[in-house]
Amino acid sequence: MRYTILASLFSFLILMACQSEQGPLAPIKDKSLEQGAWRGLLRLNDSLELPFELAYDGQSWEIINGEERILLQVDSLGPDSMRWTLPVFGTYFNIKQLNRHQLRGEWVNSQKEDYRLPFKAEAGQAFRFGPKTAAQSSLAKKWAVQFSPQDSANSYPGVALFELDPQTSILKASFMTETGDYRYLAGEFKRERLQLSAFDGAHAFLFTAQRQGDGSLWGQFYSGKHWSTYWRAQPNPKAQLRPMDSLSFLKEGYEKISFSFPNSQGDSLSLEDERFEGKVVIVQIMGSWCPNCMDESRLLEEYYRRYRKEGLEVIALSYELPKDMDNFKQIEKRLRTDLGISYPMVLAGPADKKAAAKSLPMLNHILSFPTAIIIDRQGKVRKIHTGFNGPGTGDYYEEYREELAQLIEQLLVEQ
Structure with missing residues (x-):
């Protein structure tokens, strides 16, 4: 009897180890699940669920965000349970299979303390809201938006781009x-009511709004389980924000930036290193938890590969939570695998704008992750681009791609 209990306890411990975040997991190919479209729901609170679209082809699962497809790593946790791990961010779902049509479980954001959202999914529902x-x-295509319109201290502008x-x-x-x-959002506009959502593994966004008698939209924006605000919008084909290269700048008396931060091998990197001397350099201020940084990293890697032989260098200053080297090593490995990043990365500090600004005191502030600082061959800052409008913004993204390529080529031919 004693040996039976010990053996059972040993088996239980092995199973629990396999379910830990770092434990080895075996690939799962469950052909009993219904193939095709699935509808997932994340419960944000007792009265609110965020829908998103899934697809299963018998071998792999994908999350669908508008034009974006996110391939999930699927691992077995047991005969009727599995884990979906999302690329880049390392968040995951622990899932129990109820039958071939239904799943239940939770989404876990391991980069935040005790951040879990209940999850369920049902097969055969090829829609998001209805x-x-x-x-x-x-519905007009372009709108001037004000977030938190009733709170002047926290109010901020936006531009909405709709395609109905x-x-x-x-x-x-x-x-x-x-x-x-806010990347790829998808949903519906019916009976003068707007509903949009997005889930990319880091952020869970939900927008609702009702068209008012004056033609405006008034609604709420939810981000995850803790944050929400009101928003209002007016159709405006000329709506625009301040230029993104005007928001961050060098303080008076500076024309260069300097820093020295460690990489994952323990070596300190700075712009004074031989690798960067006489090169055109893009300094990327980013964090692995930031979806806009993910989009920017893909573009910078593309240009790094295209222009490296002509003299372009890119270096990522990574601001992370938690800020420790062991965590950073895992992050770097994940970003190099999932995004294909080959340019150098360093651990610059905690994921906090004020702390980031202290680490780069020659800047007026750090307004956004990401921020790109473009430096010429003489080491002088030529442009600082705050934020990033990614591929979800269509023409705006394409315009920035072209603009950045032209600037890189211009600086490369300068002596």
């Missing part, structure tokens, strides 16, 4: 702000 129907009315399909009422959207965009 079945597809013809749109009852039209009149045949299905499906609405694709993004919101641009002075610190970046």
Whole structure:
């Protein structure tokens, strides 16, 4: 009897180890689950659920965010349970299979303390908020937005970009702000009511609004389980924000920046190193927890590979929570694997704008993660670009891609 109990305890400990965040997990290929479209729901609070779209082809799972597809790493936790790990951010779902049509579990953001959201999913639901129907009315494509309009101290502007399909009422959207965009949003506009959501592994966004009699939109914006604010919008084809290269700048008396931060091998890197001497350098202020930083990293890696032989260098200053080297080593490995980053990264400090500003005292402030500082061959700062409008913003993203490429090419030919 004693040996039976010990053996059972040993088996239980092995199972629990396999379910730990770092434990080895075996690939799972469960063909009993229904293939095709699934609808996932994250419970933000007792009365609010955030929907998102999933697809399963018998081998792999994907999260669908508008034009974006996020491939999940699927591992077995047991005969009827599994873990989905999201790329880049390292967050995950622990899931129990109820039957071939239903899943239950929780989403865990391990970078935040005790951050868990209940989750469920059901097969055969190829929609986000409701079945597809013809749109009852039209919606302007561009809107001037004010977030927290009733709180002047915390109010901030935005620009909404909407694309409504009149045949299905499906609405694709993004919101641009002075610190970046809210990436790929999708939902519907029916009976003068707007609903949008996005889930990318780091942020869970939910927008609701009702069109008012004067043509404006008035609604609420929810981010995760802790934060929400009101927002209002007016259709405005000329809506714009302050230029992103005007928001951060060098303090008077400075024309260069300097720093010295450790990389994952324990070596300190600075712009005075031989590697950067006489090069055009882009200094990326970022964090692994930041979806806009993920989008910017993909673009910087593309340009790093294109222009490196001509004299371009990129270095990422990573501000993380928690700020410790063991955590940073795991983060760097994940970003190099999931995003293909090959340029150097250093651990610059905690994920806090005030702390980041203290680490770079020649700047007026750090307004946003990410921020890109473009430096010429003489080491002088030529441009500081605050925030990032990614591929979810369409033409705005393409314009910045072209603008950045032209600036890099201009600086590369200068002596």
